[in-house]
Amino acid sequence: MAGPVLAFAAVEELVAFVHKTLCEQDALDPAQTPLYRTPLKRGGRVCGLIFHVEGPRLLRTSAVWSADDGRVLFYDSTGTRAQEVRLSESPEVSRAA
Template sequence: MSRTVAAFSALEELAGYVHSALCDKDALDPAQAPLFRTPLRRGGRVCGLVFHVEGPRLLRTSAVWSADDARIIFYDSSGLRFLEVALSESPALKDAA
């Protein structure tokens, strides 16, 4: 698993990076594989987002952005971690809700 450091000031920048990384992993066309987002809640408050991309043959890759931990963890379709990105700057959580 590789580790990277990145900074994103806007939620759409973060989402675009996640979409690109998930599509690149399985050679998916981003125009044909939309990105889905679900708020991640802890104790009733939003603390990040879960992203996923669905491809052909029930292929599903995902990523979890934990704002509390300032990182994004990427998972392949078998559930194994393939990338971890530490965030030096994150978007505001109010944008995620």
């Protein structure tokens, strides 16, 4: 399930892309749908972020940015992987936390 390859120099660019993509999956308005993010830790160090948006009727879609693997995995509201985006350039993970 290889998807597109993108590059993001700054964490906020990556966050904006993830927010837009998660909202598009379920036709949610990004202006009305907050994005939540949580640092992903491995061995005590931050190695990525977990994102999710919540919509009406307990709808919840999520994404995981693995800085170590250089990819973002998107999941639908049932927990099924919906999309994968490879990153040719990732932001510095220490700035993400």
